[in-house]
Amino acid sequence: MPxxxxxxxxxxxxxxxxxxxxxxxxxxxSPQVAAILADNCASVQRDGAESHGTFRxxxxxxxxxxxxxDAAAVPLVTDAAPGFVSVDARNGFAQPALAAGRALAVDKxxxxxxxxxxxxxxxxxxxxxxxxxxxxxxGLVALxxxxxMACVVPHGARQALFGTNPIAFAAPRAGADPxxxxxxxxxxxxxxxxxAAREGRLLPDGVGVDRHGQPTTAPAELLxxxxxxxxxxxxxxxxxxxxxxxAAALTGGNFSFGFDWSGHPGAQTPRTGQLLIVIDPSLQxxxxxxLRIETxxxxxxxAGQERQPGERRYIQRAMSERDGIPIPRAELDRLRALAAAT
Amino acid sequence: MPxxxxxxxxxxxxxxxxxxxxxxxxxxxSPQVAAILADNCASVQRDGAESHGTFRxxxxxxxxxxxxxDAAAVPLVTDAAPGFVSVDARNGFAQPALAAGRALAVDKxxxxxxxxxxxxxxxxxxxxxxxxxxxxxxGLVALxxxxxMACVVPHGARQALFGTNPIAFAAPRAGADPxxxxxxxxxxxxxxxxxAAREGRLLPDGVGVDRHGQPTTAPAELLxxxxxxxxxxxxxxxxxxxxxxxAAALTGGNFSFGFDWSGHPGAQTPRTGQLLIVIDPSLQxxxxxxLRIETxxxxxxxAGQERQPGERRYIQRAMSERDGIPIPRAELDRLRALAAAT
Numbered sequence: 001m002p003x004x005x006x007x008x009x010x011x012x013x014x015x016x017x018x019x020x021x022x023x024x025x026x027x028x029x030s031p032q033v034a035a036i037l038a039d040n041c042a043s044v045q046r047d048g049a050e051s052h053g054t055f056r057x058x059x060x061x062x063x064x065x066x067x068x069x070d071a072a073a074v075p076l077v078t079d080a081a082p083g084f085v086s087v088d089a090r091n092g093f094a095q096p097a098l099a100a101g102r103a104l105a106v107d108k109x110x111x112x113x114x115x116x117x118x119x120x121x122x123x124x125x126x127x128x129x130x131x132x133x134x135x136x137x138x139g140l141v142a143l144x145x146x147x148x149m150a151c152v153v154p155h156g157a158r159q160a161l162f163g164t165n166p167i168a169f170a171a172p173r174a175g176a177d178p179x180x181x182x183x184x185x186x187x188x189x190x191x192x193x194x195x196a197a198r199e200g201r202l203l204p205d206g207v208g209v210d211r212h213g214q215p216t217t218a219p220a221e222l223l224x225x226x227x228x229x230x231x232x233x234x235x236x237x238x239x240x241x242x243x244x245x246x247a248a249a250l251t252g253g254n255f256s257f258g259f260d261w262s263g264h265p266g267a268q269t270p271r272t273g274q275l276l277i278v279i280d281p282s283l284q285x286x287x288x289x290x291l292r293i294e295t296x297x298x299x300x301x302x303a304g305q306e307r308q309p310g311e312r313r314y315i316q317r318a319m320s321e322r323d324g325i326p327i328p329r330a331e332l333d334r335l336r337a338l339a340a341a342t
Numbered sequence: 343m344p345x346x347x348x349x350x351x352x353x354x355x356x357x358x359x360x361x362x363x364x365x366x367x368x369x370x371x372s373p374q375v376a377a378i379l380a381d382n383c384a385s386v387q388r389d390g391a392e393s394h395g396t397f398r399x400x401x402x403x404x405x406x407x408x409x410x411x412d413a414a415a416v417p418l419v420t421d422a423a424p425g426f427v428s429v430d431a432r433n434g435f436a437q438p439a440l441a442a443g444r445a446l447a448v449d450k451x452x453x454x455x456x457x458x459x460x461x462x463x464x465x466x467x468x469x470x471x472x473x474x475x476x477x478x479x480x481g482l483v484a485l486x487x488x489x490x491m492a493c494v495v496p497h498g499a500r501q502a503l504f505g506t507n508p509i510a511f512a513a514p515r516a517g518a519d520p521x522x523x524x525x526x527x528x529x530x531x532x533x534x535x536x537x538a539a540r541e542g543r544l545l546p547d548g549v550g551v552d553r554h555g556q557p558t559t560a561p562a563e564l565l566x567x568x569x570x571x572x573x574x575x576x577x578x579x580x581x582x583x584x585x586x587x588x589a590a591a592l593t594g595g596n597f598s599f600g601f602d603w604s605g606h607p608g609a610q611t612p613r614t615g616q617l618l619i620v621i622d623p624s625l626q627x628x629x630x631x632x633l634r635i636e637t638x639x640x641x642x643x644x645a646g647q648e649r650q651p652g653e654r655r656y657i658q659r660a661m662s663e664r665d666g667i668p669i670p671r672a673e674l675d676r677l678r679a680l681a682a683a684t
Contacts, residue, residue, distance in 0.1 A: 083425045112424040156647050156649070161641055161642060238511070241638070245638065283422050289591055303496055303503045
């Protein structure tokens with residue numbers, strides 16, 4: 001949430017979404033792509049995940065202006081097999097590609113029990129949980145994997161190779177918002193290292209290495225040619241590797257170390273791939289899945305876990321829906337100026 | 343590997359497998375179940391994963407003698423949907439259930455691109471990687487999830503709820519043994535806590551809590567009504583929860599906290615569930631998957647990662663195939679006595 005000394009404005013979801021769509025369209029996005037990215041970005045801001053909210057708009061515009069990503073791309077959906085949807089994002093953003101393949105993937109999951117939605121040639125610049133939550137709202141279980149850009153050193157290695165490579169998961173609940181989590185396989189978000197550098201704080205042990213692959217707690221050393229570590233040592237590293245395999249090798253997308261954007265100054269978005277696995281739990285006879293989840297949630301509460309995965313976002317979402325979405329007034333002014341500029 | 347001061351015998355894989363099958367059959371397993379468990383256990387011992395090898399035979403016999411598990415169960419395979427195989431292990435071990443449903447799941451994955459193999463009413467008492475490696479040898483990608491018994495406290499909670507809940511993954515390589523990993527979502531294996539207690543060593547920070555849910559580094563406090571933590575804090579906890587959802591809620595199996603074996607003294611095996619996701623990567627057009635994996639492995643080596651996931655097991659396997667499988671002589675004598683006993 002914004003720090004309290006900000007001068008905050010509040011804006012409705014629809015107004016923010018419209019404003020963001022105007023900005024993106026004025027800077028080269030097709031109306032379809034602008035609408036999807038604006039909805040995604042406004043949703044993330046509404047839910048309090050500021051690092052991936054309107055804060056990212058300048059990054060979207062820079063990467064679009066660089067010619068690195070095609071913000072007017074029309075995704076190409078291929079019905080690859082009865083349980084396999086493949087989407088070529090055609091060097092566009094990942095969210096329009098997901099939107100293009102989603103209905104077919106849901107149909108396949110309902111018919112077969114499980115389906116793959118494999119996206120390649122795509123740029124993912126947002127949080128991952130908005131990609132999985134809607135499946136759970138349709139009663140489905142979803143897993144998502146996306147690789148990014150080489151900034152994470154494999155456990156025991158010296159050089160960055162993996163992206164922050166998040167994994168997201170969503171499962172429906174009976175009569176409550178879905179259980180949703182989204183976790184980077186890196187020990188820390190890159191943005192948090194930048195904040196530590198600015199504030200002169202040291203990093204915890206095990207978060208990063210310097211340009212020689214040696215452990216460091218100095219954020220400046222990490223940012224100067226160093227890299228993040230994986231979370232949880234060799235286990236997080238194995239999961240990060242799995243994300244490269246699923247999101248890139250399996251989809252036909254680039255590895256996090258496998259693209260060259262040096263000819264596009266201002267480029268910020270990794271051109272990689274994304275994999276979603278969608279499961280229809282209703283096909284297991286005699287097993288009322290959503291009620292089983294309630295049993296699990298109740299047990300987690302009884303064990304002392306006060307907040308369930310995704311719950312903080314739902315609390316912020318309800319506040320935003322009641323009071324409007326909080327944005328620092330200066331930032332809102334900048335956004336309005338961008339919407340007016342050509 | 344065994345500590346060098348053991349007096350070691352070496353035994354061939356076939357001899358060890360035959361010996362273990364005799365033991366299991368003499369103590370109540372059907373010939374089919376005995377053969378599958380013996381092959382599994384001998385493979386694990388061959389590959390140097392001693393904690394799940396012949397060391398576990400007394401546990402198998404105790405749990406079988408307690409009446410808690412049916413070692414003569416005949417699994418019931420249901421073709422639930424075009425991409426969904428459901429297996430009721432009928433209170434038997436998980437490995438025979440997997441063997442019963444495996445061929446159908448492979449057929450479905452090859453036809454559809456992806457398939458689910460959901461096992462419930464099952465007991466898993468071995469390592470998880472032997473369940474996924476064979477899929478990768480058939481050119482498929484496999485993910486496996488199994489829940490166990492409440493011994494892990496959710497992040498931020500006070501009481502044990504999750505099992506050690508491992509996740510395993512296997513992917514084929516071109517001209518090399520598959521990439522395979524198998525990671526518990528707990529911070530440490532329960533057996534390693536017992537060893538630390540025996541040797542009078544403290545545990546690292548973050549590994550466990552005492553019976554009041556307070557962090558402890560004393561193994562005795564953990565073992566006396568305490569619990570393990572998840573690896574990687576809230577991230578490992580989210581993954582452990584996901585394993586409960588996939589392996590139990592989705593399959594129709596018990597949660598790790600959802601069974602009562604108090605009426606069966608000697609019972610050691612969790613009666614839960616297991617989920618496998620099997621993917622045929624060849625359905626992505628124009629993407630030579632196994633060659634992409636080689637590119638990734640080469641990059642991991644170049645980055646300084648000397649050993650790839652699974653490699654240590656393959657090295658031990660090759661040694662065992664050359665020299666025989668190393669087992670302490672006293673243990674081999676005990677096994678032979680068990681095979682002779684009725």
